[in-house]
Amino acid sequence: MEFSPSSNSETGTAGGGCGAAVCVDRVDVAGLSDVGLRKRLGLLGEAESQLEALKAQTVAEMARRHDTAGAKKMAREVLRSSPSKAHHDVKAAERLAGLAATCEALASGEVPADHARLIARASSEGPIDERELVEAAKTQTYDELAKTVKRQQHELSGDDGQSIHDRRKQKRSARLFQNGDSGMYVLNAELDPVTGSHIAGALADKERELWRAEDPKARRTHTQRAADALAELILHPEKGRAAGIALVLVADYDATLRELTNTRISDGTPLPAEELVKLACAADIFPAVFNARTQDLWLGRRRRCASDAQRIALMVRDKACVGCGSDANRSFAHHIQHWKNEGKTDYPNLVLVCNDCHHDIHDNNHEVAQDPRTLRHTVQPPPEAFPDTGTATWQPAQTNPVLRN
Structure with a gap:
């Protein structure tokens, strides 16, 4: 795929002016109307996607010629990226290299960079219908596309999504560390959708319990209340979990087959039927049929x-x-x-x-x-x-x- 019609063979720089692959004129935004600002933002979004495609192509070529570690080193040195940012950029570039339709849509500015990365990550986890996802990415928001991706992954998994669920459980992690600058402790965790949704429900119920007990004239901030709720759940289990909805599991009933189908968490995340059976037997999860x-x-x-x-x-x-x-x-x-x-x-x-x-x-x-x-x-x-x-x-x-x- 050619990104630039006129470029220096050694540096890859465009011939200059608007003959470049990506060119956005400078304007005085203070003089633009609201409609003008909206159009300007759209133009900048397209340019951002095009630049991301150029960067991904360059990083992927460096990884192909040398290796992933070499590409990460280059990204850190040349782009002055953090180790984490360099890692994600190289991984995304390597995944995008095998997705022609996604690369084309990104290079034309039709899909945002985050949408393209979402499709690329899904491709590394199992089979996808790339064309269908690219078309969805052209019109859907990021959250809508994420749901589309999850639904398609479940449908194409071939095992009712069990392999996807197992892979996510394997990737679970948690870190608790002290920030050297502030002296504050930081808790960072990645959990599979079922566990995460269950914890989120219990934490939200505890937050609502604390909110009801607060002095209306001296309320905590939302983040302070969340921190206090988490601390109470961990450090004072004798106080018990707040009464409320821990986890909502949803399934449709097929009257013809007399079985549950389309099992999912309430946010729409598909759930293997086998996992629904396991969770329904848990003592602190109450199935609700209405x-x-x-x-x-x-x-x-x-x-x-x-x-x-x-x-x-x-x-x-x-x-x-x-x-x-x-x-x-x-x-x-x-x-x-x-x-x-x-x-x-x-x-x-x-x-x-x-x-x-x-x-x-x-x-x-x-x-x-x-x-x-x-x-x-x-x-x-x-x-x-x-x-x-x-x-x-x-x-x-x-x-x-x-x-x-």
Whole structure:
């Protein structure tokens, strides 16, 4: 693949000017309208992808001529990268070298670099349909593509995803070390999706328990509360886990075959049926079977906070924060029609939103919208504060610091 039509054979530099493979003119961004800034950002994104393709091609060639270690050394010296960044760059470049369609889409700026790396990593874990993933990468967000990749990997694994699940469990790791600069301890862990989701659920429940016990006028920050919740779970197990939803496992029932199919975690991560059987037998995991027409998911004005049954239904339906895709365990059940405006605590009137998106709704005039075709909910920002006409047609309403609606 030719990236540059005119280049110096020794240095690989382009002949200069806009004859180069990647060329973005300098402009005074202060003079651009909002539409102009949006177009500018899109142009820069395409250029960033093209440069990433050029870098990957160069690094992969160095690794081919010498070896992976030599390419890492070059990246650290020439790009002044950290050891970790150099390692990831070389690994991604070597994987991309065998993916022609992905390289082509990256070089043309049609897919972002992170999307291309996601496809490349998936290719190293098992069979993929590269063309299908590249087409998805052209329109999907990173989180959407990640779900598409996981679904395809599961379908193509040939063993109901068991090999993928086993490989992820083998890669588990954890480190606890003291930061020499700050003197603070740092906990870093990588866990398989089932274990991680289970821990995230227990930690989120403990955080909510601590939040309820706090003085409303002297609340901890979100990160401080998370640290305290983790410390209490580890150092004071006698206090027990907070009452709540530890782990939600989902499966469809095939009435014809009379068996469970499409087993998954609530966020949509596919789960081998064998693992579902093992987990269902665990003492601290409670399977919940509900039917939206018969389960008490319509609480009206009887109570303000969502019930456990409603939270499970929301986790299955929304899978994550409908605004940004944050973990469902850390999300609030938000009333679309606000409680203070006579909104009901009914399943159709609730969505999962994280703390930041919740603030955007209550404080910054964002709104929950539903796609009439897919029925999926999203959080939409208000009209542009400064449209191209130069008029300010929107002003924020009075802020509301209470995140209970």
